Amino acid sequence: QQPVQSPQAVILREGEDAVINCSSSKALYSVHWYRQKHGEAPVFLMILLKGGEQKGHEKISASFNEKKQQSSLYLTASQLSYSGTYFCGTESRGTYKYIFGTGTRLKVLA
Amino acid sequence: NAGVMQNPRHLVRRRGQEARLRCSPVKGHSHVYWYRQLPEEGLKFMVYLQKENIIDESGMPKERFSAEFPKEGPSILRIQQVVRGDSAAYFCASSPGQGGNIQYFGAGTRLSVL
Numbered sequence: 202q203q204p205v206q207s208p209q210a211v212i213l214r215e216g217e218d219a220v221i222n223c224s225s226s227k228a229l230y231s232v233h234w235y236r237q238k239h240g241e242a243p244v245f246l247m248i249l250l251k252g253g254e255q256k257g258h259e260k261i262s263a264s265f266n267e268k269k270q271q272s273s274l275y276l277t278a279s280q281l282s283y284s285g286t287y288f289c290g291t292e293s294r295g296t297y298k299y300i301f302g303t304g305t306r307l308k309v310l311a
Numbered sequence: 312n313a314g315v316m317q318n319p320r321h322l323v324r325r326r327g328q329e330a331r332l333r334c335s336p337v338k339g340h341s342h343v344y345w346y347r348q349l350p351e352e353g354l355k356f357m358v359y360l361q362k363e364n365i366i367d368e369s370g371m372p373k374e375r376f377s378a379e380f381p382k383e384g385p386s387i388l389r390i391q392q393v394v395r396g397d398s399a400a401y402f403c404a405s406s407p408g409q410g411g412n413i414q415y416f417g418a419g420t421r422l423s424v425l
Contacts (some may be wrong), residue, residue, distance in 0.1 A: 203353070233413070233414070235416075242402060242416040242417060242418045242419055243354065243402070243416045244416075245413050245414070245415065245416075246318075248361070248413055270320070277387065287353065288353060289412070296367070297342075297367070298344065298359050298367055299344075299356065299368065299414065300354065300356060301346075301353050301354040301355075303351075303353055304353045308312055
């Protein structure tokens, strides 16, 4: 089953914050977050391996609740360059493959 | 330090022809993944290969599609007798190992079937 992301789409003004959620029906070993701009390859943002762990990358951070099988991506003080579609990729223990989420389209306006 | 290289970037085929998509992983990576992406949709897993072995092909259509990752040379995704529904972007990713490893994506091959 494909992980479900919410919201499906969000529009922000520069400097605003956003949260993107990823929820899986399966027990997870890791969660990976990617951003894809139109017509380009997905670009890796971060990987989370442990329950409750939070990682950060500039003004983008993420958390992983292994028990709830959920991950959230936090974008603070958004910039125009943050526009794109965000995907979570979930990996279940022993499968070694990612199942990507439904995607969240984010657009940042000046 | 070259990343994942895919070619061709764009491929046009007529219905019934064959499409061959190539993927050279990051140097030193022995794990390759193929994904299909339809316009405005997410990435759908197709197949996971290690050198000379198919590990998981649960996302591959049973007919017309095949993949290989030989000991030497790039990974190949082959689509025989293409149909219009095969039109999509096909992305390849590579990683250095299993379990919790980052996958690095190529720029993709956009297949158009006329």
